[in-house]
Amino acid sequence: MTSSLPNEPSTGVRRLELRIAVLLRAGVLASAGLMAFGWAWEWVASAGDGLGSAEAFAALGNYQSRPLSAELASLVAAQAWPVLLCYFGLFLLVLLPLVRVFLTSILFARQREKLLSALAAGVFLALIASFFLGLEI
Amino acid sequence: MLSFLLLVASLGAGFLGAILGLGGGIIVVPVLTLGLGVDIRYSIAASLLSIVATSSGAAASFLKDNLTNLRLAVFLEVGTVCGAIVGFLLSGLANANVLFLLFGSFLAFSALMMLRPRRSVRAARNHPWAAKLKLDSTVALPSGERVSYAVENVPFGLAAMGVAGVLSALLGIGSGLFKVLAMDGAMKLPLKVSSATSNFMIGVTAAASAGAFFLRGDVRPDIAVPVSLGILVGAWLGARALVRLPETLIRRVFVLVLLVVSAQMIRKGLA
Numbered sequence: 001m002t003s004s005l006p007n008e009p010s011t012g013v014r015r016l017e018l019r020i021a022v023l024l025r026a027g028v029l030a031s032a033g034l035m036a037f038g039w040a041w042e043w044v045a046s047a048g049d050g051l052g053s054a055e056a057f058a059a060l061g062n063y064q065s066r067p068l069s070a071e072l073a074s075l076v077a078a079q080a081w082p083v084l085l086c087y088f089g090l091f092l093l094v095l096l097p098l099v100r101v102f103l104t105s106i107l108f109a110r111q112r113e114k115l116l117s118a119l120a121a122g123v124f125l126a127l128i129a130s131f132f133l134g135l136e137i
Numbered sequence: 138m139l140s141f142l143l144l145v146a147s148l149g150a151g152f153l154g155a156i157l158g159l160g161g162g163i164i165v166v167p168v169l170t171l172g173l174g175v176d177i178r179y180s181i182a183a184s185l186l187s188i189v190a191t192s193s194g195a196a197a198s199f200l201k202d203n204l205t206n207l208r209l210a211v212f213l214e215v216g217t218v219c220g221a222i223v224g225f226l227l228s229g230l231a232n233a234n235v236l237f238l239l240f241g242s243f244l245a246f247s248a249l250m251m252l253r254p255r256r257s258v259r260a261a262r263n264h265p266w267a268a269k270l271k272l273d274s275t276v277a278l279p280s281g282e283r284v285s286y287a288v289e290n291v292p293f294g295l296a297a298m299g300v301a302g303v304l305s306a307l308l309g310i311g312s313g314l315f316k317v318l319a320m321d322g323a324m325k326l327p328l329k330v331s332s333a334t335s336n337f338m339i340g341v342t343a344a345a346s347a348g349a350f351f352l353r354g355d356v357r358p359d360i361a362v363p364v365s366l367g368i369l370v371g372a373w374l375g376a377r378a379l380v381r382l383p384e385t386l387i388r389r390v391f392v393l394v395l396l397v398v399s400a401q402m403i404r405k406g407l408a
Contacts, residue, residue: 014200017207021197028194032369035362039140056359057139063176063233066354086358093186093365094351096193097344104211113208115270120211123341126218130345133225134352 013111020103024096031093038085045082067135098127143173144363151191151371156379157391158332160188160311160339161368163247166240167398171405175360177236178228181309182355185347187368188311192340194369198376204333206326209272209288213334214341216295217316220302221345228307228346237406240308244399248392250314259284260325264291276327286327294324298338306346311339 046053068087075084105120150164162184169180199205228236263273267288275283288294297319301312313335320331350356 014203017200018197021200024193024196028190028369032190032366035358036366039358039362039366043140054139057173057175060175060179060357060359063178068352068354068356071354083358086362090186090356090358090361090365091351093189093193094344094348097189097341098348100193100196101211101214101341104207108211116208116211119215123211123214123218126215126222127341127345127348130218130222130225131348131352133222134349 013107016107016110017104020100020107023103024100027092027096027099031089031096034089034092035086038082038089041085042080042082098124101127139173140359140363143169143360144367146172147187147364147367148371148374149367151187151368151373152375152378153371153387153391154191154368155372155375156382156387157251158313159247160313161191161364161372162188162308162310163244163395165364165368166309167244167402169360169364170237171398171401177233177240178355179357179360181228181236181307182347182350183357183361183364184309185305185343185350186356186361187365188309188343189340189347190365190369191372192311192336192343195372195376196337196340199333199337202333204276204329205337206272206274206330206334207337208270208274209326210334210338212270212272212291213295213298213316213320214338216298217302217305217312217338217342218345220299220304221306221342222302222349223299224303224306225346225349227303231307234406234408236307237402239304239406241399241402241404241406243304243308243310244395244402247314248395248399250318251388251392251395259327260287260289262289263287264289266291274330276330286330287325289325290323294319297323302342302345305342311343313339 072084072087101120101124105117105124108117108120146168147161147165150161150168153159153164154161165184165187166177166180169175169183170177200207267273272288272291273286275285277283298316301315301319304310304315305312316335316338317331320326320334321328326334
């Protein structure tokens with residue numbers, strides 16, 4: 001079904017866009033659920049001495065560069081599963097906009113909007129590349 | 138207990154942000170740095186995660202209202218993502234004092250922008266790029282009638298989005314105010330379209346640097362988790378309370394608070 005107004009997205013496109021957005025919302029809820037569960041688990045397991053303790057906050061007053069890989073390795077070695085769950089929830093959260101942009105690129109490709117699809121794909125690749133900027137080589 | 142305090146503070150930040158049309162970053166970063174003594178770099182990283190959360194969670198609402206110009210958002214995201222990458226690289230060079238000075242200055246700028254009278258102006262003609270990419274669209278008037286709008290100054294708008302991306306990565310904000318200023322003032326988009334499209338883009342802008350901060354190890358769950366959760370819930374509550382609260386009064390009070398906090402952050406940066 002096409003619209004009679006210039007450059008107005010068709011009903012079908014709009015419906016697909018909304019589905020993508022609803023998927024994003026589900027992703028946010030899943031991520032929030034993981035974080036909340038991990039945080040509560042850590043709080044119970046450590047009797048308040050883990051995440052968010054006074055000592056932990058005091059340490060956050062001074063910036064110390066430590067790559068995520070090193071942090072995760074030490075958490076795995078210490079079997080700090082609740083904290084790892086929190087990290088997983090945070091990672092899922094960061095991935096959501098990438099998913100949105102990727103699906104938008106597909107959406108435009110299906111509508112034969114090659115230029116916009118290519119732009120969205122470019123944004124997606126730039127987002128992937130931006131992640132690697134955080135890695136210490 | 139500090140985590141719960143942070144959760145409550147973030148809830149307030151999300152609530153206030155939803156009422157005033159701001160992201161939580163402008164509130165959260167000063168609370169973390171000035172209130173809890175967290176290093177500004179950890180605060181910025183946590184703030185960016187919370188921005189991703191609220192933007193992704195609210196994307197459906199932005200699209201449902203038929204105000205978001207998705208084609209324009211995709212095009213302008215090229216600018217914001219490139220800017221955010223540059224901003225992340227610059228953040229590695231800037232020390233904490235510089236970040237405090239920049240943030241304080243941005244808060245003062247935001248306060249002045251919040252006092253600016255809002256008027257909606259529609260462009261008469263498309264820029265050639267807008268015509269090529271079919272960026273023009275339609276917007277509904279209060280009467281329900283849909284009218285078309287054009288898009289001007291596209292290259293300037295793209296460059297402005299680049300600057301917005303740099304600020305987002307450097308300061309841990311969504312740069313929504315800056316984006317709306319560029320879209321409304323320079324590209325002559327209707328104000329509601331500017332706001333909706335800006336809100337839609339904010340998550341991608343934040344993600345461009347949030348991923349890098351995350352892998353660099355700057356995202357600490359001690360603060361990122363309560364901040365993200367608090368802002369999500371606060372924003373949801375704020376959106377529901379919006380119609381019942383005196384937005385103008387709250388806005389004026391918030392402008393005063395912004396100016397005070399701005400002065401404190403600039404002072405900290407000069408120390």
